[in-house]
Amino acid sequence: MAFARQDVRLEVEQLSFTYPAGVEALREVSLSIQSGERVAIIGQNGSGKTTLVRHFNGLLRPTRGRVLVGDWDTAAQSVAKLAARVGYVFQNPDDQLFCRNVQEEVAFGPANLGLAGECLQERVRDALKLTGLAGKEGINHYDLSATWRKMVALASILAMDTPIVVFDEPTTGQDAASVERIANIVEELGRRGKTVITITHDIDFCAENFSRVIAMKEGRILLDGSTRRVLAQEELLATTYVEPPQLARLGRRLGFPETVCTQDEFFEAYRSWRPGA
Amino acid sequence: MAIVQVEGLSYTYPLAISPALQDINLSVEQGEFVAVIGANGAGKSTLCYTLAGFIPHFFKGNLQGSARVAGLDTSQTSLAEMVVRVGLVFQNPFNQISGAKFTVYEEIAFGLENIGLGRQEMKNRVEKVMALTGIADLAHRSPYALSGGQQQRVALASILVMEPEVLVLDEPTSQLDPIGTREVFQVIKEMSRQGITIVMAEHKLEWVAEFADRVIALAEGRMLLDGKPREVLVDPALPAGHIGISRYTSLARRATQQGLWPAGRRLPVTLDEAADGFREARRAA
Amino acid sequence: MPENTPQASQDKFSRMPDRLSFYLERGSPFHRLNPLTKLTLVFCLIILAFFGPGYWLPSLLYLAVLIPLSLWSGVGREFMRTSIRLLLPLFGFLFVMQSLFYPGGRTVLVSLWIFAIKAEGIAFAYLTATRILVMVSSFLLLLLGTHPSALMNDFARRGVPAPLTYIIASTLQILPQMQAKAATIIDAQRSRGLETEGGLGKRVRALLPLVGPLVFGSLVDVEERAIALEARAFNSRRVKTSLVEIPDSQVERLARWTMLLLMLLALASRAWLSFKSRV
Numbered sequence: 001m002a003f004a005r006q007d008v009r010l011e012v013e014q015l016s017f018t019y020p021a022g023v024e025a026l027r028e029v030s031l032s033i034q035s036g037e038r039v040a041i042i043g044q045n046g047s048g049k050t051t052l053v054r055h056f057n058g059l060l061r062p063t064r065g066r067v068l069v070g071d072w073d074t075a076a077q078s079v080a081k082l083a084a085r086v087g088y089v090f091q092n093p094d095d096q097l098f099c100r101n102v103q104e105e106v107a108f109g110p111a112n113l114g115l116a117g118e119c120l121q122e123r124v125r126d127a128l129k130l131t132g133l134a135g136k137e138g139i140n141h142y143d144l145s146a147t148w149r150k151m152v153a154l155a156s157i158l159a160m161d162t163p164i165v166v167f168d169e170p171t172t173g174q175d176a177a178s179v180e181r182i183a184n185i186v187e188e189l190g191r192r193g194k195t196v197i198t199i200t201h202d203i204d205f206c207a208e209n210f211s212r213v214i215a216m217k218e219g220r221i222l223l224d225g226s227t228r229r230v231l232a233q234e235e236l237l238a239t240t241y242v243e244p245p246q247l248a249r250l251g252r253r254l255g256f257p258e259t260v261c262t263q264d265e266f267f268e269a270y271r272s273w274r275p276g277a
Numbered sequence: 278m279a280i281v282q283v284e285g286l287s288y289t290y291p292l293a294i295s296p297a298l299q300d301i302n303l304s305v306e307q308g309e310f311v312a313v314i315g316a317n318g319a320g321k322s323t324l325c326y327t328l329a330g331f332i333p334h335f336f337k338g339n340l341q342g343s344a345r346v347a348g349l350d351t352s353q354t355s356l357a358e359m360v361v362r363v364g365l366v367f368q369n370p371f372n373q374i375s376g377a378k379f380t381v382y383e384e385i386a387f388g389l390e391n392i393g394l395g396r397q398e399m400k401n402r403v404e405k406v407m408a409l410t411g412i413a414d415l416a417h418r419s420p421y422a423l424s425g426g427q428q429q430r431v432a433l434a435s436i437l438v439m440e441p442e443v444l445v446l447d448e449p450t451s452q453l454d455p456i457g458t459r460e461v462f463q464v465i466k467e468m469s470r471q472g473i474t475i476v477m478a479e480h481k482l483e484w485v486a487e488f489a490d491r492v493i494a495l496a497e498g499r500m501l502l503d504g505k506p507r508e509v510l511v512d513p514a515l516p517a518g519h520i521g522i523s524r525y526t527s528l529a530r531r532a533t534q535q536g537l538w539p540a541g542r543r544l545p546v547t548l549d550e551a552a553d554g555f556r557e558a559r560r561a562a
Numbered sequence: 563m564p565e566n567t568p569q570a571s572q573d574k575f576s577r578m579p580d581r582l583s584f585y586l587e588r589g590s591p592f593h594r595l596n597p598l599t600k601l602t603l604v605f606c607l608i609i610l611a612f613f614g615p616g617y618w619l620p621s622l623l624y625l626a627v628l629i630p631l632s633l634w635s636g637v638g639r640e641f642m643r644t645s646i647r648l649l650l651p652l653f654g655f656l657f658v659m660q661s662l663f664y665p666g667g668r669t670v671l672v673s674l675w676i677f678a679i680k681a682e683g684i685a686f687a688y689l690t691a692t693r694i695l696v697m698v699s700s701f702l703l704l705l706l707g708t709h710p711s712a713l714m715n716d717f718a719r720r721g722v723p724a725p726l727t728y729i730i731a732s733t734l735q736i737l738p739q740m741q742a743k744a745a746t747i748i749d750a751q752r753s754r755g756l757e758t759e760g761g762l763g764k765r766v767r768a769l770l771p772l773v774g775p776l777v778f779g780s781l782v783d784v785e786e787r788a789i790a791l792e793a794r795a796f797n798s799r800r801v802k803t804s805l806v807e808i809p810d811s812q813v814e815r816l817a818r819w820t821m822l823l824l825m826l827l828a829l830a831s832r833a834w835l836s837f838k839s840r841v
Contacts, residue, residue, distance in 0.1 A: 044454075044456075045424065045454060054749075057753055059749050059752070059753065078752075078757070078759075079749075079752040079753060080752055080755050080756060080757045080758075083752070083753055083754060083755040084755070086753075087753075088750075088753040090746070090749075090750040090753070092746075092779075094775060094778060094779045094782065095743070095746050095747045095750045095775050095779065096747075096750045096751065096754070096775060097774070097775060097778070098770055098771050098773075098774025098775050098778070099774075108754060108771070109754040109755055112754060112755025112756055112757075113755050141778075142778070145317060145318050146317065147317040147318070156754065157754070160754070160755070172451065172452055173368065173448070173451040173452060173480075174317075174480075175315075175316045175317045175480055175519075175520075175521070176316070176480070176519070176520060176521025176522075177316055177519045177521070178317065179521075180521075201454040201455060203455070204524060241454075241455075241456055243455055246483060246523075246524045246525065246548070247524060247528065249548055250525065250528070250548060250551050250552060250555075253548060253552045254552055254555055254556065263527070263528055263531060266528060267531075267532075267535070267537070270537065270555070270559075273559065274559070329793070331789060331792070335788075335789060335792060356792055356797070357792075357795055357797050357798040357799060360792060360793050360794070360795050361795060364793065365789070365793045367786070367789070367790075369786055371739070372783050372786035372787050372790060373786075373787075373790040374790075375728075375732070375787075375790060375791060375794060375796075376728075376731065376732030376735050376736050376787065377714070377727070377728050377731045377732055378711065378731070379709070379710060379711040379731070379735070380711070382805075383711065383805060383806065386805040387794055388793075388794035388795055389803075389805075390802050390803050390804060390805055391794060391795040391796055391798050391800070391802055392795050392798055392800055393798075393800040393801050393802060393803050394803060395803065396803065396804075396805060396807070399803070399805050400805070403805075419735075421735055421738075421739065432790075435794060436793060436794075439794075439795070
């Protein structure tokens with residue numbers, strides 16, 4: 001199945017946002033995400049992660065500054081229209097599921113985007129395969145466990161085949177097999193040239209699957225760079241209540257000079273490591 | 278005499294085709310901290326509900342075998358009597374706030390009002406338990422104006438205030454971030470130190486390794502493993518049961534394949550064990 | 563304020579739920595009155611407004627009893643603002659309907675095409691409006707001046723069944739949370755391309771995707787909350803005790819009986835007056 005490679009860049013320019021109740025959630029945030037990047041956004045709750053990401057598909061409109069999705073200014077488009085470029089997977093699948101069966105549920109999103117017929121069916125089939133739901137098309141979500149409902153919600157967004165996909169805390173409450181499946185989906189999306197953005201407080205999941213990390217604190221960007229470089233700044237990250245991933249902690253304990261985030265990085269550092277040196 | 282004694286327990290939910298638990302045998306001594314691990318759907322929650330008496334009284338269904346908890350037969354004893362001896366805390370902090378009370382203080386006292394405790398005794402217990410769970414400064418806040426981690430601690434406090442002998446927790450940190458997770462584990466460890474028996478279903482293996490005395494692994498409703506954390510968490514049967522392993526274990530396993538882990542040394546489940554092992558391996562090299 | 567649940571940060575920051583209740587903390591003597599005393603007052607005022615003697619009684623009750631009471635309890639401005647705001651639309655409607663369609667009216671004031679505005683209609687509209695005003699605003703005053711906790715505790719102490727007080731208290735608290743949940747559902751479905759604005763057809767089609775998850779989620783929540791209540795011995799057969807003591811005094815007890823007596827006297831006097839006028 002062919003996937004259109006769309007080069008949609010995400011630009012955030014001096015974005016500030018204040019909630020109606022008066023809470024200033026974002027202060028002059030600027031960043032740029034290229035097509036195909038895999039970015040994790042971390043930071044304590046209340047730091048502005050969710051607020052920032054809700055601007056990407058127009059759920060929130062900037063108080064000041066602007067957000068551009070490709071050539072679209074989010075302030076000028078409806079959320080439904082922006083859904084063609086930005087798929088947003090909400091944290092709680094039960095906030096989305098309502099159809100009679102999995103097939104209809106997964107078809108809902110792409111149908112809203114104007115797809116129909118064989119093209120629509122292909123998208124649905126592909127999304128079901130990616131999420132391990134092949135064979136469960138006829139089941140109603142009432143009859144599925146929480147883990148599978150999560151997969152259905154994921155599939156519903158994947159089927160929309162948007163160039164940018166946003167995940168909101170995808171691994172919360174998931175078991176090991178489910179986390180692995182989600183990691184595989186992130187990898188596959190990367191392979192298809194999609195931009196993947198996630199909010200997560202699972203620092204291990206972040207370290208193992210994302211190449212760029214943005215750390216937020218009190219409405220501003222604290223750090224923005226490659227995973228290794230950002231996660232090495234342990235003291236700074238501690239101020240936004242982020243702890244190092246487990247492998248990094250092990251590396252630090254052993255005295256590795258560099259921060260290691262993945263098993264490969266660990267073994268690479270291990271080979272040149274001399275204890276007590 | 279074990280405080281939890283389960284024999285030949287099998288259970289099928291109403292309208293379900295296959296059993297959620299099959300032939301479970303379990304014996305827990307007073308004061309033990311037992312973690313229950315397993316893939317989603319393996320029966321962890323079902324086991325928790327059974328120990329607390331909600332199965333069969335709340336969920337109905339088909340229960341076979343027996344479960345004795347804190348001296349009470351769960352099938353024969355009414356739920357109202359069970360909850361005084363066996364406390365239950367589950368995943369969703371928000372749904373454990375009763376909604377009946379407008380301040381945290383009253384919320385915690387709610388259970389005590391229901392069992393008819395005297396006013397002074399209520400106040401004593403509430404204040405003691407708030408200090409224990411570190412939420413004394415939240416006493417006059419609305420329980421709905423709290424973060425998830427704070428709410429979960431309020432839920433814990435509300436159950437602990439009833440002074441149960443056994444505390445059953447069904448993935449209490451599932452929806453919490455690392456800070457909230459640590460706060461909850463610390464409270465639970467303190468309870469364990471004070472002699473309360475803990476049975477806790479949990480996914481976060483690194484925390485289990487650090488805090489639990491004993492680990493039980495469930496797979497498809499059956500007991501797969503039962504033993505000490507450092508044995509169960511590295512057991513090769515885990516992947517077959519779709520249960521993950523800690524990152525330290527996974528790393529050391531791969532290191533073993535490359536000859537970088539000391540031969541014959543047990544695989545690590547905690548940071549300390551991993552560090553010791555790799556240092557030893559490097560020295561030997 | 564650090565928060566530990568991602569979900570919480572979504573709900574709290576993106577949609578501020580409405581105030582839980584009307585209650586305003588003022589510490590006035592009125593606030594400190596026993597809830598039953600205030601309830602008795604409300605009851606008497608309403609009965610008097612609907613069945614008491616005199617055309618101008620409801621207006622009098624509002625101006626000479628309710629407003630002074632609201633000022634005394636420190637909630638005057640909120641009281642007047644809210645009671646007028648709540649009832650102005652209703653009054654407008656009443657006036658239009660009754661002045662044009664009041665049956666049995668004779669005195670025509672103004673004539674517009676086929677519609678005639680009758681004086682009796684206006685008079686009736688005014689009476690009905692002021693009666694409703696007394697009813698609604700006396701409840702408003704009660705709510706402004708009584709913490710729901712105090713109200714619920716007093717109910718429980720006086721033997722109102724626990725399930726009933728629970729339903730009232732929990733509805734007050736959980737409703738704003740449900741609003742927040744509904745808002746999240748709307749956002750989630752819009753993010754899947756669902757159009758929520760536009761013509762009737764679009765809005766109707768948007769109903770199921772919005773209502774479905776709300777109902778399903780609520781069912782899940784209700785079951786979990788029922789489990790939580792059980793775990794707190796809510797269904798225990800033991801006699802329940804109360805943490806909080808709501809004070810009551812002889813003076814207030816006397817005041818309550820006095821109010822009831824006055825009310826009965828007023829009703830009796832009206833009955834006597836109408837009896838006299840017929841004879």
